Amino acid sequence: MTIGLIVKTTGRLLVPFIFIFGFYIVAHGHLTPGGGFQGGAVIATGVALILVCYHYRECMEKFIPVSSFKLVESAGLILFICTALAGLVVASGFLFNWLNATGGLFGNAVAYGINPGDLYTAGIIPVLNFAIGIEVFGALSAVLMFMFAGLKETTSEEDDAELPIENIHKGKKGGRK
Amino acid sequence: MIANLPFIAVALLIGIALATILLKKNMIKMVMGLAMLEGAVNLFLVTLGYRENGIAPIFTNAPEGADMVLPTVQALTLTNIVIGVATTALMLVLVMVIYKKYGTVNADKMRRLKE
Amino acid sequence: MNVLLDNLPALLIAVPLFCAFLLPIIGRFVPKIRDAWIICASFAASLVAVITAFTVYTKGTIVYVFGAAAGSPAAPIDSGGIPFRIIFTIDGFGAFMLLSAAIVSFAVVLYLVSSQKERTGRSEFYALYLLLTAGIFGMVSTGDMFNFFVFLEINSLAGAALVSYHRRGGLAAEGALKYLIVNTVGGLMVLFSIGLLYAQYNSLNMAVIASQISLSTLNIIALVLFIAALAMKAGSVPFHFATPDAYSVAPSGITAVMIVASQAGLYGLFRVLFTLYGDAFNTVTLGWVIIVLGVLSMVIGVTMAIPQKDVKRLLAYHAVSQTGYMLLGVGVALAVLGDPVAMTSYGQTAMEGGLFHIINHAMYKGLLFLAVGAVIYRTGVWSLNKMGGLGHNMKWTMIFFLIGALAIAGIPPFNGFASKLMIYESVFAFNPALSIIAMVVSILTLASFMKVFHSMFMGPQLPEYAEVKEVPKLMIAGMVILTIFVIGFGLFPDLVVNNLVAPAADALINNSAYITAVLGGGL
Numbered sequence: 001m002t003i004g005l006i007v008k009t010t011g012r013l014l015v016p017f018i019f020i021f022g023f024y025i026v027a028h029g030h031l032t033p034g035g036g037f038q039g040g041a042v043i044a045t046g047v048a049l050i051l052v053c054y055h056y057r058e059c060m061e062k063f064i065p066v067s068s069f070k071l072v073e074s075a076g077l078i079l080f081i082c083t084a085l086a087g088l089v090v091a092s093g094f095l096f097n098w099l100n101a102t103g104g105l106f107g108n109a110v111a112y113g114i115n116p117g118d119l120y121t122a123g124i125i126p127v128l129n130f131a132i133g134i135e136v137f138g139a140l141s142a143v144l145m146f147m148f149a150g151l152k153e154t155t156s157e158e159d160d161a162e163l164p165i166e167n168i169h170k171g172k173k174g175g176r177k
Numbered sequence: 178m179i180a181n182l183p184f185i186a187v188a189l190l191i192g193i194a195l196a197t198i199l200l201k202k203n204m205i206k207m208v209m210g211l212a213m214l215e216g217a218v219n220l221f222l223v224t225l226g227y228r229e230n231g232i233a234p235i236f237t238n239a240p241e242g243a244d245m246v247l248p249t250v251q252a253l254t255l256t257n258i259v260i261g262v263a264t265t266a267l268m269l270v271l272v273m274v275i276y277k278k279y280g281t282v283n284a285d286k287m288r289r290l291k292e
Numbered sequence: 293m294n295v296l297l298d299n300l301p302a303l304l305i306a307v308p309l310f311c312a313f314l315l316p317i318i319g320r321f322v323p324k325i326r327d328a329w330i331i332c333a334s335f336a337a338s339l340v341a342v343i344t345a346f347t348v349y350t351k352g353t354i355v356y357v358f359g360a361a362a363g364s365p366a367a368p369i370d371s372g373g374i375p376f377r378i379i380f381t382i383d384g385f386g387a388f389m390l391l392s393a394a395i396v397s398f399a400v401v402l403y404l405v406s407s408q409k410e411r412t413g414r415s416e417f418y419a420l421y422l423l424l425t426a427g428i429f430g431m432v433s434t435g436d437m438f439n440f441f442v443f444l445e446i447n448s449l450a451g452a453a454l455v456s457y458h459r460r461g462g463l464a465a466e467g468a469l470k471y472l473i474v475n476t477v478g479g480l481m482v483l484f485s486i487g488l489l490y491a492q493y494n495s496l497n498m499a500v501i502a503s504q505i506s507l508s509t510l511n512i513i514a515l516v517l518f519i520a521a522l523a524m525k526a527g528s529v530p531f532h533f534a535t536p537d538a539y540s541v542a543p544s545g546i547t548a549v550m551i552v553a554s555q556a557g558l559y560g561l562f563r564v565l566f567t568l569y570g571d572a573f574n575t576v577t578l579g580w581v582i583i584v585l586g587v588l589s590m591v592i593g594v595t596m597a598i599p600q601k602d603v604k605r606l607l608a609y610h611a612v613s614q615t616g617y618m619l620l621g622v623g624v625a626l627a628v629l630g631d632p633v634a635m636t637s638y639g640q641t642a643m644e645g646g647l648f649h650i651i652n653h654a655m656y657k658g659l660l661f662l663a664v665g666a667v668i669y670r671t672g673v674w675s676l677n678k679m680g681g682l683g684h685n686m687k688w689t690m691i692f693f694l695i696g697a698l699a700i701a702g703i704p705p706f707n708g709f710a711s712k713l714m715i716y717e718s719v720f721a722f723n724p725a726l727s728i729i730a731m732v733v734s735i736l737t738l739a740s741f742m743k744v745f746h747s748m749f750m751g752p753q754l755p756e757y758a759e760v761k762e763v764p765k766l767m768i769a770g771m772v773i774l775t776i777f778v779i780g781f782g783l784f785p786d787l788v789v790n791n792l793v794a795p796a797a798d799a800l801i802n803n804s805a806y807i808t809a810v811l812g813g814g815l
Contacts, residue, residue, distance in 0.1 A: 146270070225487055
């Protein structure tokens with residue numbers, strides 16, 4: 001059986017919210033539980049929803065090729081290693097937190113005591129979170145698309161014809177494998 | 178006794194997971210057993226960090242004089258989950274390739290690499 | 293330049309990772325420079341490793357702290373003296389393993405660039421290869437237990453993906469699946485032990501755990517799990533199931549690097565036994581356990597290798613057998629660790645023989661796999677029954693295979709003879725029966741390789757191999773690099789043992805030097 005119209009419409013409505021929620025988890029990684037990998041996995045869940053709702057060969061392969069996800073993954077990885085090596089150039093330590101408490105990008109100081117937390121703090125940690133989030137999103141989506149490409153499709157008549165009625169009622173083991 | 182309950186659960190899970198990996202013939206069930214083994218080790222690591230009446234280890238949410246649970250083991254568990262995702266994905270893709278070539282996922286029927 | 297020299301251990305993993313991350317983009321947009329890029333990247337990584345090793349040999353143990361400005365101690369000032377930063381601690385033993393990994397990985401890259409020329413998916417192949425190199429370099433340099441586990445898993449994942457690269461009708465996927473399952477179970481056992489140790493001593497730093505360890509029940513459980521898991525990774529009996537399957541279906545150059553990766557597992561085993569647990573326990577029983585594992589590996593490896601028809605499977609069983617030699621040598625040293633008189637008379641020689649055998653095995657086994665891979669590349673058959681008379685066409689390959697076969701059998705003047713002689717002498721002083729077994733295994737190895745050499749290269753030229761030519765020059769260049777070291781280490785063993793192996797053996801035997809270097813003065 002094919003996926004019905006209700007599933008397709010609900011999937012289309014839910015996907016932007018999933019993306020925004022995943023982006024929120026990535027961005028607030030230094031204040032609340034979460035971070036790069038968790039947020040990236042949630043964004044990849046949105047892509048999985050699109051893959052399940054829409055027919056892979058007719059819709060996904062034509063509009064979003066797999067190679068674009070691989071480029072996204074490479075971009076995330078390059079951002080990570082360049083930020084780490086920049087610590088080497090700027091302040092002579094690999095993965096040194098060279099943006100911490102300097103007033104530049106993400107450079108506010110962290111206040112003591114109980115406070116709601118400032119998003120603009122903690123140096124290179126949010127930058128690394130973004131890099132890992134982009135990378136995980138690209139990698140997991142590429143893995144999902146490759147796995148979907150390996151599926152064997154059955155047509156609708158084959159699906160219904162495989163199941164003889166008398167086997168269902170008698171509970172014999174001759175049904176669908 | 179109540180404090181030891183998570184460790185007993187870890188021991189049970191490890192036993193069931195090892196039994197699955199060694200005894201089952203369907204390769205997908207072997208991969209599932211391996212995922213269960215990872216879950217058991219993750220549970221063990223998180224339980225090690227528990228302290229009585231501790232709160233979540235968030236720096237900007239900590240009242241004075243309260244104990245926190247250990248955050249280092251939580252970082253270890255997260256890293257292990259990421260490694261587990263990559264390993265399970267690679268194993269499932271290899272099982273898919275074997276299924277395409279041999280038409281079966283039964284480990285006894287598809288052994289080609291003999292002595 | 294000063295910045296680079298101060299941060300050499302960080303560059304050990306940063307340079308291969310950076311080049312690996314750029315490879316898919318280069319492969320997509322400018323594919324012409326991909327071969328040049330991978331050769332330059334591997335050369336740069338090996339150069340960094342060699343410079344780091346020589347810095348350690350001249351200046352002593354390097355302790356590098358991540359995420360802090362250069363020259364910071366492992367324990368920050370406001371932490372109350374607890375070292376919680378992640379560190380890389382490279383002592384004599386780590387530098388020794390870095391040297392062997394650097395030489396083999398660069399020689400194999402020269403071989404792979406020309407043997408993979410007609411295949412697709414090369415960007416990801418080389419990216420995974422650079423990831424494997426970074427994993428091996430990191431695993432032998434780190435001073436932090438959990439960092440060791442992460443690099444162990446990187447090695448098994450990248451290794452399994454590389455093993456399954458050539459399809460060969462589904463055989464490669466089966467070998468890679470077995471390899472991945474065995475290594476993942478081993479890795480989880482290591483993580484369980486790390487959790488046990490962390491819960492008791494509240495630290496992941498190897499030096500801190502080593503300075504406080506005692507022998508309670510939980511620590512014995514952790515030690516047993518460590519030995520089982522790391523012996524599983526190194527491919528010794530009784531966990532050798534995955535090794536022949538995975539090594540026989542992998543591309544030939546990759547097998548040579550996977551031998552280095554499994555020896556990094558041996559590094560982990562020796563690090564845990566000698567440095568982490570140190571002199572906290574009675575070493576005689578534990579030494580005998582390692583000796584029994586070594587003897588079993590030697591005997592079972594060689595007896596299962598003799599009737600093999602698939603030539604790469606035969607070489608893989610010989611790799612299992614040679615691992616037994618290393619375990620035998622170091623096991624004897626472990627058994628006499630508490631006895632100073634025996635230690636100076638033969639224990640030190642046994643340890644040096646076992647460690648010297650590690651680098652020798654990487655060189656000559658790598659050379660053998662590359663030579664056999666060259667034959668398979670030109671003829672397309674793996675079975676010894678179908679090969680024959682190739683000495684007429686492939687003269688260089690025949691010479692390299694002959695050198696490798698003589699080295700593995702322990703014939704002077706090649707490097708196998710030097711390390712095996714040290715092992716025979718010292719093991720004979722410990723227990724004569726073990727030495728006799730080792731010599732019999734060596735004779736059986738020689739017989740097996742004479743059979744292989746005769747059936748592959750000798751005899752009349754077969755009609756179906758009339759047009760088989762010699763392999764391209766880059767593949768020969770890779771084999772030449774390994775041959776130089778095989779012959780060089782065999783002609784000057786004294787130089788090598790005094791300058792390269794003796795610091796490694798000293799670093800393992802006295803673990804107090806390791807603890808002092810990290811914690812800064814006093815236990």
